[in-house]
Amino acid sequence: MSLPDGIWTRVEIGLNALAVDPAGLGGLWLRARSGPVRDRVIEALPALPLPLKRLHPSIGDEQLFGGIDLTATLSSGKLVERAGILAEPAILVLPMAERTQPGLAARLAGAMDQGTGHCLIAMDEGAEPQETLPEALTDRLALHLDLDTLPWGQTERIAMDTDALAAARARLPGVRAGDKVLEDLTVLAVRLGIDSLRAPMLALKAAKALAALAGNDAVDQDDLTAAVQLVLAPRATQFPEEPAEDDQPPQDDPPPPEPEQGDKDQNEGEAQSLDDLPLQDILLEAAKATLPADLLANLAAKKAQRAGGGISGAGAKRKGNRRGRPIPARRGRLDTGARLDVISTLRAAAPWQTIRKRESSFERSLHIRTDDFRIKRFEEKSDRLLIFVVDASGSAAMTRLAEAKGAVELLLAEAYARRDHVALVAFRGEAAELLLPPTRSLVQTKRRLAALPGGGGTPLAAGLKTALELAIQSKGRGMTPTVALLTDGRANIALDGTANRTMAAEDATRMATAIRANGYPAMVIDMGQRPERSLKALADTLGAPYIPLPRADANRLSTAVSAALDA
């Protein structure tokens, strides 16, 4: 990503603003790998007016919210409570923020919402766009800085003048912002496609902090410009010139060089807020100057990411301490509902008994400390489900179907080793049919497959729909579904059963998008004589590999599927 010039200036301004109003701005999302550039930012943090406290992504509730200090309680014989990190306002430094689980994010977000004055510095070292801080937190942090590609040469020591900051803090409560400022920020946020209302609020606070820093009692244009660059620009989801999408109020923004021209097209709702076009334009320019050049590419990646990794409810977890196959116990705390592995705990404590007895003032036969606790862990592997969606249409169907049947049986034969389940959906005529519900039974499969009819139109969308429903169901039962589409032709039957090529293609694309949006991996196997272009496009929509296999037999088919699965 190419960064516009002056990013380091913005880093400096941002950190100073944060030092003026740490709680109001919520904090900083710092996306940078560990290195000297990041260290420079960290060096500036002690200038913030609150104590620095370090968190880590797997921090427990007891450390966050406090609880009974078991060790002290046991050794003193009195109840000793310990305050959590969140008890006092603090600068919370969260390294490896990209590893933050949604649960921790929700807790931190809750703590920040309660207005106890926390400020979060999230240090995100994510290498891929997918590895990132949960959105529940990014939304609440005013400053978003991406320093990943910033060379060390462009950085310098960040100047933080403690006295000036203290003076600015004293002035902050008196800083006022006119109604016009509120309007401008809100309108601008909408133009940049920012949906959350927190963004303009945070921008407003940043502008106020900057005004206080400059020694003013009212927000002026410079403060506003800087605030827009710091807070709004990194959150932009569209270029301001773009025609707004359907769910946005229609705004035909004029291209900046000729600001008067498009003005008449504005809808009435915002006409009143646009009477001062020059300032708006200056802000817009400011925002655009800092928009990353590859904004759109990033957006596309982000949307895909939401589909893939974004579905991260509590159910997706594989390792746990409750069920599954036991794996070796490890040292841990007892606070998060974990189960103690008594034998391992005793074993860990055993070598120390003599020393501890000598040091301890208590007469006790067994000395166990928190360090000795070993927690039970279990691992649950979710079974893979391979959903074959087979085209049973037209005259060639019989051979194709036979090969598909063969492939299903071959794959099932390996199923015991691979923990795979297999299901088969066939589509023909006007609808799709679930021929084989998810199974690992070879006998059942053979019986069901024997009576598979063929012929008729190609209701591709219906087939995908059935597959998607099945995928969602089986995911709920703890399986990991993959969709394998075997076909040779174009869709010609729409979802509602009418024979209409255009509609059928649209429906198929819609279904493919839905499958991708649900995050299910897929593969498209083209069994036609010649590669079919529309299938390639469909594979792209699915985000799936496209495998042309003309005249495939069952063996080649199952090999291809196995290879694609393991890739």
Next chain:
Amino acid sequence: MTQPFPFSAIVGQEEMKQAMILTAIDPGIGGVLVFGDRGTGKSTAVRALAALLPPIHAVASCPVNSPSLDRCPDWAHLTSTEIVTRPTPVVDLPLGVTEDRVVGALDIEKALTNGEKAFEPGLLARANRGYLYIDEVNLLEDHIVDLLLDVAQSGENVVEREGLSIRHPARFVLVGSGNPEEGELRPQLLDRFGLSVEVTSPKDIDTRIEVIRRRDTYEMDYEGFMEKWRPADAELRDRIVAARGHLKTMASDESVLRDCAELCLALGSDGLRGELTLLKASRALAAFEGADAVTRAHVRQVAPSALRHRLRRDPLDEAGSTTRVGRVVEEVLGESA
């Protein structure tokens, strides 16, 4: 700590506000689920709800807020038997809460210091006769969800652990909020919520500006802002109390019942909970508006909230369940006048 943002000062989001008010009028409706994007005021509205709830009478030292002495559980060590007026409890159920904390457990303090076996009541005890609020409800651990489902169904919390055998009443109204992008909610838990609301950011520039202006004033001039909105909140609370009284005498004739049943049939919602909730919510709305009887207009107004989350989920329906409910309401009840 400062008081939460006043309920009356929340801009827009009428459906969410209506659902909150209805559940405050008749807790029997069964709570509210608020689903929506970030930064739409979900948490703000739920936290403001507490200020709208009329106070309850309870035995001062009773851990489960019993209304009278003979209803207190026998394990409770009552230090004071006075009946006091206290605000309706609104208990936060934090994510990652442990089972012990929810259902209650052996009192470690007493066990360690006096060697005494005593029960330390959990969140469910505190929430009895009140509201249980779960932020990010879709991220709640499965075993906690199971626990809540069981207790919400039976209205009683049974603790059998660590040599304790204790039961106490736990009747509470579930209020949840969450962001659907972060995970789905199990249908069983969905069904326990009476009403559900989907919130989105306001699309209108003026509304958005007003939201930010009010929030800014709340933060800059807290005293003045609270002063300004306190009367509106108080008035709303009085209306809620009046509506509660009105609820008992509210008439609902045969045709309204038929409307409810037909709506639920047309939507294919499972079970009879849909009809009951729809009826109760319509009745609460009629009481809130000071009407004499429940009319079709009331049913129409609450139908989306009461039924939206009871449809069989169709992953391919991009229009979403709100539109589906709207369509069926128009088909069954006719176009709105």
